[in-house]
Amino acid sequence: xxxxxxxxxxxxxxxxxxxxxxxxxxxxxxxxxxxxxxxxxxxxxxxxxxxxxxxxxxxxxxxxxxxxxxxxxxxxxxxxxxxxxxxxxxxxxxxxxxxxxxxxxxxxxxxxxxxxxxxxxxxxxxxxxxxxxxxxxxxxxxxxxxxxxxxxxxxxxxxxxxxxxxxxxxxxxxxxxxxxxxxxxxxxxxxxxxxxxxxxxxxxxxxxxxxxxxxxxxxxxxxxxxxxxxxxxxxxxxxxxxxxxxxxxxxxxxxxxxxxxxxxxxxxxxxxxxxxxxxxxxxxxxxxxxxxxxxxxxxxxxxxxxxxxxxxxxxxxxxxxxxxxxxxxxxxxxxxxxxxxxxxxxxxxxxxxxxxxxxxxxxxxxxxxxxxxx
Amino acid sequence: xxxxxxxxxxxxxxxxxxxxxxxxxxxxxxxxxxxxxxxxxxxxxxxxxxxxxxxxxxxxxxxxxxxxxxxxxxxxxxxxxxxxxxxxxxxxxxxxxxxxxxxxxxxxxxxxxxxxxxxxxxxxxxxxxxxxxxxxxxxxxxxxxxxxxxxxxxxxxxxxxxxxxxxxxxxxxxxxxxxxxxxxxxxxxxxxxxxxxxxxxxxxxxxxxxxxxxxxxxxxxxxxxxxxxxxxxxxxxxxxxxxxxxxxxxxxxxxxxxxxxxxxxxxxxxxxxxxxxxxxxxxxxxxxxxxxxxxxxxxxxxxxxxxxxxxxxxxxxxxxxxxxxxxxxxxxxxxxxxxxxxxxxxxxxxxxxxxxxxxxxxxxxxxxxxxxxxxxxxxxxxxxxxxxxxxxxxxxxxxxxxxxxxxxxxxxxxxxxxxxxxxxxxxxxxxxxxxxxxxxxxxxxxxxxxxxxxxxxxxxxxxxxxxxxxxxxxxxxxxxxxxxxxxxxxxxxxxxxxxxxxxxxxxxxxxxxxxxxxxxxxxxxxxxxxxxxxxxxxxxxxxxxxxxxxxxxxxxxxxxxxxxxxxxxxxxxxxxxxxxxxxxxxxxxxxxxxxxxxxxxxxx
Numbered sequence: 001x002x003x004x005x006x007x008x009x010x011x012x013x014x015x016x017x018x019x020x021x022x023x024x025x026x027x028x029x030x031x032x033x034x035x036x037x038x039x040x041x042x043x044x045x046x047x048x049x050x051x052x053x054x055x056x057x058x059x060x061x062x063x064x065x066x067x068x069x070x071x072x073x074x075x076x077x078x079x080x081x082x083x084x085x086x087x088x089x090x091x092x093x094x095x096x097x098x099x100x101x102x103x104x105x106x107x108x109x110x111x112x113x114x115x116x117x118x119x120x121x122x123x124x125x126x127x128x129x130x131x132x133x134x135x136x137x138x139x140x141x142x143x144x145x146x147x148x149x150x151x152x153x154x155x156x157x158x159x160x161x162x163x164x165x166x167x168x169x170x171x172x173x174x175x176x177x178x179x180x181x182x183x184x185x186x187x188x189x190x191x192x193x194x195x196x197x198x199x200x201x202x203x204x205x206x207x208x209x210x211x212x213x214x215x216x217x218x219x220x221x222x223x224x225x226x227x228x229x230x231x232x233x234x235x236x237x238x239x240x241x242x243x244x245x246x247x248x249x250x251x252x253x254x255x256x257x258x259x260x261x262x263x264x265x266x267x268x269x270x271x272x273x274x275x276x277x278x279x280x281x282x283x284x285x286x287x288x289x290x291x292x293x294x295x296x297x298x299x300x301x302x303x304x305x306x307x308x309x310x311x312x313x314x315x316x317x318x319x320x321x322x323x324x325x326x327x328x329x330x331x332x333x334x335x336x337x338x339x340x341x342x343x344x345x346x347x348x349x350x351x352x353x354x355x356x357x358x359x360x361x362x363x364x365x366x367x368x369x370x371x372x373x374x
Numbered sequence: 375x376x377x378x379x380x381x382x383x384x385x386x387x388x389x390x391x392x393x394x395x396x397x398x399x400x401x402x403x404x405x406x407x408x409x410x411x412x413x414x415x416x417x418x419x420x421x422x423x424x425x426x427x428x429x430x431x432x433x434x435x436x437x438x439x440x441x442x443x444x445x446x447x448x449x450x451x452x453x454x455x456x457x458x459x460x461x462x463x464x465x466x467x468x469x470x471x472x473x474x475x476x477x478x479x480x481x482x483x484x485x486x487x488x489x490x491x492x493x494x495x496x497x498x499x500x501x502x503x504x505x506x507x508x509x510x511x512x513x514x515x516x517x518x519x520x521x522x523x524x525x526x527x528x529x530x531x532x533x534x535x536x537x538x539x540x541x542x543x544x545x546x547x548x549x550x551x552x553x554x555x556x557x558x559x560x561x562x563x564x565x566x567x568x569x570x571x572x573x574x575x576x577x578x579x580x581x582x583x584x585x586x587x588x589x590x591x592x593x594x595x596x597x598x599x600x601x602x603x604x605x606x607x608x609x610x611x612x613x614x615x616x617x618x619x620x621x622x623x624x625x626x627x628x629x630x631x632x633x634x635x636x637x638x639x640x641x642x643x644x645x646x647x648x649x650x651x652x653x654x655x656x657x658x659x660x661x662x663x664x665x666x667x668x669x670x671x672x673x674x675x676x677x678x679x680x681x682x683x684x685x686x687x688x689x690x691x692x693x694x695x696x697x698x699x700x701x702x703x704x705x706x707x708x709x710x711x712x713x714x715x716x717x718x719x720x721x722x723x724x725x726x727x728x729x730x731x732x733x734x735x736x737x738x739x740x741x742x743x744x745x746x747x748x749x750x751x752x753x754x755x756x757x758x759x760x761x762x763x764x765x766x767x768x769x770x771x772x773x774x775x776x777x778x779x780x781x782x783x784x785x786x787x788x789x790x791x792x793x794x795x796x797x798x799x800x801x802x803x804x805x806x807x808x809x810x811x812x813x814x815x816x817x818x819x820x821x822x823x824x825x826x827x828x829x830x831x832x833x834x835x836x837x838x839x840x841x842x843x844x845x846x847x848x849x850x851x852x853x854x855x856x857x858x859x860x861x862x863x864x865x866x867x868x869x870x871x872x873x874x875x876x877x878x879x880x881x882x883x884x885x886x887x888x889x890x891x892x893x894x895x896x897x898x899x900x901x902x903x904x905x906x907x908x909x910x911x912x913x914x915x916x917x918x919x920x921x922x923x924x925x926x927x928x929x930x931x932x933x934x935x936x937x938x939x940x941x942x943x944x945x946x947x948x949x950x951x952x953x954x955x956x957x958x959x960x961x962x963x964x965x966x967x968x969x970x971x972x973x974x975x976x977x978x
Contacts, residue, residue, distance in 0.1 A: 165931075192931075215926050268936075278937070296939070342904045344903060359929060360928070364903050367945060368903070368952075370945070
């Protein structure tokens with residue numbers, strides 16, 4: 001097992017959930033509410049209080065949401081002033097394109113950059129404005145272009161764009177145009193998620209009427225996206241994540257490598273000292289200082305394998321041995337060899353990883369690999 | 375004895391399904407104060423839950439009622455309940471043979487239906503006096519006059535005096551009792567002849583051993599006597615004799631001619647006290663048994679497997695217990711490559727099979743997989759020998775087979791004339807050979823066919839019912855074995871033989887059936903990580919083929935802001951799902967896919 005971390009010197013990741021959005025996207029099931037002046041202020045204050053209480057050092061900070069950019073650069077700077085960071089700490093801010101790239105946008109990228117933000121993530125979803133509209137996104141991809149330009153002008157060079165696959169009426173051609181946009185638009189990182197209709201979302205409510213690409217078409221879109229992104233220099237490093245060399249999201253890698261992170265804010269999840277816990281999906285509870293909910297122990301062997309196999313680097317036997325003091329179980333290796341014959345895994349004496357086809361079937365493949373794991 | 379023999383009435387109740395047999399029986403119990411009102415649960419005579427739910431009586435029961443009639447005399451009424459399905463026709467006939475009369479219930483709104491007719495004929499065959507009763511007069515749609523006229527016209531029974539009752543509300547129930555007293559003859563009974571008693575039912579009791587239900591035809595039987603079963607030759611010392619009351623047994627000093635009662639004698643299993651056998655007393659033996667005994671042999675066989683292999687022992691215990699009470703059920707261990715350890719079980723027919731299966735699942739809480747039912751085939755080999763097989767797995771190499779024989783039945787279908795076409799179509803599809811057709815009345819027919827047993831064990835009765843809107847009834851008897859062109863179908867998944875899905879079928883039907891099996895499997899096997907070829911073959915020759923395409927996408931793309939637990943729960947759920955699958959080599963087949971193939975019927 002991992003040794004106890006020294007709170008003051010051993011840096012971990014920090015996730016801050018900013019649960020405010022101007023509008024709710026019809027596919028999104030993340031926790032967010034409409035912002036109200038008093039509420040956002042007390043929420044920011046509660047975040048700062050909690051950060052002071054924790055008083056730890058972090059090597060990655062991720063403002064997720066919700067729409068963190070809604071808080072404005074001043075609030076972001078205020079929060080960051082309560083966060084002790086390592087020297088090369090990765091600080092990501094999720095930004096809404098129309099809030100930060102709209103013609104009338106007042107978001108102060110210079111201030112954000114000055115306070116420590118060095119990476120932004122923008123929800124492009126699609127470079128096709130019709131497709132963006134179908135996803136309920138405000139504004140067009142011109143906003144995205146402007147937001148990138150402004151961020152770069154402020155010195156933020158690390159730009160991540162979100163793409164969505166399997167959206168209503170999407171074609172391979174439109175998808176390739178979106179990839180092209182990422183390439184020419186100056187992104188360093190792309191997250192390409194397959195649309196999943198989550199319960200409780202607007203899409204779920206009207207799922208009967210949605211015309212979505214079917215399983216085969218979606219699979220082809222995924223394969224096409226992987227191929228086009230890699231040709232554009234964005235190398236796949238996780239099922240849904242692609243980066244120019246050296247621009248992998250260090251924060252997200254912590255999730256997949258079973259490393260520690262603290263999540264602060266309503267609906268934020270944490271993994272610290274082998275324990276998982278999370279705050280309820282309630283701003284009021286968080287502001288009131290209600291403690292997080294225990295979510296049991298995490299980071300066991302099964303979880304480690306499950307997460308590692310999401311990465312292109314895969315399950316590295318040596319890392320597993322170092323962490324757990326034993327070898328990867330034979331049953332897993334045997335199954336991986338069997339699945340290799342079907343082109344779903346790639347395995348040698350040092351690691352097991354999933355192929356691109358394996359990624360598409362990762363639930364089934366991981367389930368099969370772990371089938372005999374008790 | 376307090377009551378003389380001319381005050382005894384032995385009767386049963388016969389009816390089309392749902393015409394109110396059990397409700398009337400309950401009402402009779404209540405009116406004769408055989409049961410305190412507080413002990414009444416609806417339909418007391420149907421003791422098994424299953425019977426109550428299905429609304430059919432599976433095993434016969436009997437009860438003795440005391441009735442003070444309008445003439446001021448006290449009568450003994452012995453009500454013998456009868457099962458109501460073709461699988462149990464033999465048991466029905468034994469119950470009828472224990473009676474002198476039968477109450478025929480006809481629904482006042484539905485009138486004469488198929489089983490009304492069939493049951494009436496069965497009762498007439500046993501020379502029973504029929505007492506018609508028009509029931510359900512409380513229904514808004516009731517038309518007792520029309521129904522009475524119909525009974526007179528169709529069956530030829532005088533209904534002028536027929537009680538018109540509502541068993542549900544209790545209206546006019548006394549009239550039924552009076553009618554029984556007046557019309558059912560007292561038994562012809564001679565206490566001085568050597569004893570002969572007809573066994574019409576037997577039930578295992580864990581304290582007393584088998585309780586043998588008998589109708590004493592002649593002579594006397596008392597505790598201490600040595601009884602002999604005239605067909606099986608088994609002998610036992612009688613421990614107790616008595617009468618069946620509605621709630622508790624009532625021991626008595628002796629059972630005499632004309633009476634209905636029970637005997638216990640520390641008998642270990644019901645197969646030593648078979649329905650239809652004659653009990654005599656060794657000290658004063660009768661020379662001839664009563665007529666009509668037939669050893670019931672299982673006609674339908676299938677493999678019964680626990681869904682979870684760990685339940686094998688529990689399944690064996692459960693079968694053992696059920697067999698104590700059911701002489702017609704047989705079982706022996708068998709092993710299937712696909713399903714593991716289980717049992718080859720023999721049943722009277724399909725309903726019997728379903729009942730046993732349901733009782734195993736319900737009363738013993740077992741999850742089961744059953745294979746395609748089979749009959750006993752006689753396979754004649756080239757070397758002149760013959761093997762009997764009831765399991766397709768044991769089907770010999772076709773190269774060694776000279777010819778095969780399969781069992782045929784003599785089948786009678788009674789139906790309103792308008793369904794003749796539909797019935798003949800069905801029998802034709804089932805390889806039936808038409809014998810003749812009689813008009814019982816201008817609009818009712820008795821259609822006589824010779825049908826292969828393997829064509830009727832499977833959902834024939836259901837098809838018949840659905841094609842005749844429930845109006846036809848059906849009766850069959852095994853007649854003989856005939857030469858037939860049979861083949862064995864094998865199912866292969868991803869090249870592996872799935873033995874549990876093999877079955878024997880007539881050559882003419884092999885191709886159509888194979889295609890349906892392949893389609894059904896394709897529709898019910900979920901896409902998996904790789905393509906799965908489905909083949910149906912005769913010998914080495916594939917005659918139907920389908921493919922389950924490989925699954926393309928099964929991925930959680932998003933990472934939910936570090937909510938790993940959510941992801942892990944999904945994985946656990948998926949792993950759980952995997953455990954419920956049957957694994958054939960590398961292919962996972964859900965239970966439902968199995969059932970879908972095993973339940974393939976005409977309508978597919």
